[in-house]
Amino acid sequence: MTLSFVLFLVLAFLRTSGANDDDDFSEFDDELEVEVESEEDAFADEFDKYTEDASQETDSDEFTTPEDDDEDHFSDEEEFEGYDTDRKPSEGQGKPDLKILQTSNVAMRSTWNSYVIEILMIAGLLVYAVNYTIGRSKNSSLASAWYQAHKEILESNFEIVGDDGTAKEATSGTLVKQTENLFTLWCSGRVCCEGMLVELKLLKRQDLMATIGKLLKPGGDVVRLTIDLGDIEMDPFVFAVLPTRMAAKLHKELQDLSNFCTERKGGEKYGLPNSLSVLSETPEVINSFLNSQVVQEIVKYDGIFESMHISDQYTGLIESADTQDSAAAPVTPQKLMIFTFKIPGKGRSVMPSHMGLTLPLVKMALRFIDKVKQIRMSREAKDKAAKRRLKVGESLLKQTHAQRQEAAQQRREDKRRAEKERIMEENDPVKARKLEEREHKKAMKRMQPKMKQMKVRMS
Numbered sequence: 001m002t003l004s005f006v007l008f009l010v011l012a013f014l015r016t017s018g019a020n021d022d023d024d025f026s027e028f029d030d031e032l033e034v035e036v037e038s039e040e041d042a043f044a045d046e047f048d049k050y051t052e053d054a055s056q057e058t059d060s061d062e063f064t065t066p067e068d069d070d071e072d073h074f075s076d077e078e079e080f081e082g083y084d085t086d087r088k089p090s091e092g093q094g095k096p097d098l099k100i101l102q103t104s105n106v107a108m109r110s111t112w113n114s115y116v117i118e119i120l121m122i123a124g125l126l127v128y129a130v131n132y133t134i135g136r137s138k139n140s141s142l143a144s145a146w147y148q149a150h151k152e153i154l155e156s157n158f159e160i161v162g163d164d165g166t167a168k169e170a171t172s173g174t175l176v177k178q179t180e181n182l183f184t185l186w187c188s189g190r191v192c193c194e195g196m197l198v199e200l201k202l203l204k205r206q207d208l209m210a211t212i213g214k215l216l217k218p219g220g221d222v223v224r225l226t227i228d229l230g231d232i233e234m235d236p237f238v239f240a241v242l243p244t245r246m247a248a249k250l251h252k253e254l255q256d257l258s259n260f261c262t263e264r265k266g267g268e269k270y271g272l273p274n275s276l277s278v279l280s281e282t283p284e285v286i287n288s289f290l291n292s293q294v295v296q297e298i299v300k301y302d303g304i305f306e307s308m309h310i311s312d313q314y315t316g317l318i319e320s321a322d323t324q325d326s327a328a329a330p331v332t333p334q335k336l337m338i339f340t341f342k343i344p345g346k347g348r349s350v351m352p353s354h355m356g357l358t359l360p361l362v363k364m365a366l367r368f369i370d371k372v373k374q375i376r377m378s379r380e381a382k383d384k385a386a387k388r389r390l391k392v393g394e395s396l397l398k399q400t401h402a403q404r405q406e407a408a409q410q411r412r413e414d415k416r417r418a419e420k421e422r423i424m425e426e427n428d429p430v431k432a433r434k435l436e437e438r439e440h441k442k443a444m445k446r447m448q449p450k451m452k453q454m455k456v457r458m459s
Contacts, residue, residue, distance in 0.1 A: 128208045135205030136180050141350045142221065143183040143200050146343065147175050149355040150362055157366050158196070159189025180206045192369050194230035198223065203347065221343035222306070223358060225365050229335035234312060235377040236385040239289060240279040241267070241298075241308040247277040255315040256333075259392045260385075271295045273302050281388075282381045289371070297364055304358055306340040308365075310372065313389065314338075337372065339365040 112119075147162075154161045155172075162174040163186050176184045181202045188195035201222045204210035238260040242250055247264055251257050260281045267276035270290050276298070280286045289310070298305050313333040341358045377385070419439055 131208045131211060132206045135207070135211070138205050138347060139181050139183075139202045140177070142202055142343070142347055142355075143175060143177075145350040145355045146200060146223065146358075147185065149353075150359060153359060153362060153366070154185075154187055154198075157190055158187040161185070161187045163188065180204070190369070192229070192232055192373055194228040196228070197226045199226070200343075202343075205347070220346055223341050223343055225337075225339040225341075225362070227337040227339075227365070227369060229337065229369075229372065232335060232373055234335065234372050235375055235382060236281075236312050236389060237285045237375075237377065238279075238281045238311045238313060239285045239308075240310070241272070241290075242277055242279065243306060244275055244277045246307075247279065251279060253317050255318050256311045256313040258318060260313065260388060272298055275302070281385060282377065284377050284381055285375065288375045289368075294364065297360055301357070301361055304342050304344055305361055306342055307338075308340075309336075309338040310368070311336060313392075337365070337368060339368075 151161070160170045160172050162172050162176075163170045164174040164176050165186070170188075176186075178184055181204045183200040183202070185198035185200075186195060187198065190196075201224060203214060203219060203221055238256050240250075240257060240261065244266070251261065251264060257279055261279040262281075263279070265278050266274065267278055268274050270278060270286065272278070272290070272295060278286060278290075312335045314336040315331045315333050339361070341361050343355070344357050345354050419435075422435065
């Protein structure tokens with residue numbers, strides 16, 4: 001009884017809610033019916049009006065020729081529909097007052113501020129061109145002034161001074177210009193040496209960036225004398241006087257200094273300035289070269305003298321493993337003397353008297369040519385030097401042999417890799433299988449131990 005009463009209440013509630021929902025949407029249905037009826041009435045009125053206009057046009061149309069149509073098409077009222085030719089402007093409406101707005105041409109006016117970048121670029125190019133011209137002229141003047149100041153001493157020691165090597169016969173008096181800041185002078189025709197190369201390494205005054213960099217890192221002009229002793233008979237030794245700030249670096253980079261000069265001593269121990277260091281293979285050579293006269297000249301011209309290097313095993317800088325060519329032949333050691341002097345004045349003066357300040361040091365370098373031949377070492381020092389050179393030679397030979405083996409192994413690996421790539425790229429399976437079998441046979445043959453075949457003859 002209770003369950004049936006509950007069901008009755010639920011059904012009654014659902015019916016009342018459905019009736020309410022119908023009442024809620026009835027308003028929208030009425031509005032939608034009104035809108036549809038109004039649209040249908042409007043469409044019917046427009047259709048009746050259009051049919052009336054069409055009937056009037058068919059009644060009033062007359063047959064006209066193309067000539068009449070061409071003449072009267074401007075007077076056709078229907079073509080210009082909505083335009084009233086009889087309409088006159090009202091009294092209140094006169095001729096329209098049109099005014100042109102005067103605008104300023106500031107945006108169109110060209111000013112110097114619009115060309116700032118172009119002006120800066122042109123100014124930079126002009127500065128670079130002027131600096132190049134002045135710097136090149138300055139370097140040429142410095143090189144000519146140095147040559148004129150030392151021409152007499154060079155001609156008195158060498159038969160030929162300034163041979164450019166272009167002519168069949170030797171010539172003199174030519175200062176070769178390698179670059180805008182490098183000038184060379186070749187001298188030959190003297191006993192105890194093959195020749196002397198004079199290199200004037202001047203500042204890059206023609207380069208604007210180098211000129212600016214010189215303000216941050218000051219430098220100077222340098223003259224370098226490289227004397228080739230040739231096949232002169234001299235005792236085996238390596239000797240050098242270097243700037244203290246560069247001695248450690250050069251000791252590691254130069255082959256002969258690294259192999260034969262084991263100790264580095266300060267220059268004050270031998271009466272030299274503190275800014276110099278002495279490297280020598282044997283102490284006997286130091287006393288032979290650094291006598292009182294040489295020490296006095298180096299101390300007097302401390303600001304001009306830079307370095308001195310005498311060696312019978314000069315091979316240049318030590319080549320790294322990356323830059324060394326294993327196929328190239330080992331470098332033959334040379335007997336050289338290298339002197340480096342600073343040109344005083346920093347290029348401010350080109351007077352011969354000013355350039356001649358390096359003249360005493362050049363004379364000292366020329367005297368060393370004869371002194372090298374006169375130096376005699378003790379037998380014990382000679383034996384030690386010979387053993388040291390033999391040991392260094394064997395070490396270099398082993399190193400060269402190892403590098404050649406490594407290069408040969410690399411070539412074999414490259415060849416093997418190329419063979420594998422060719423097998424992989426082969427489209428014919430039969431050819432690919434044959435190539436692979438041949439490569440396998442070669443590999444098995446390499447893996448087999450090598451055995452010597454001996455023949456025994458029975459008597």
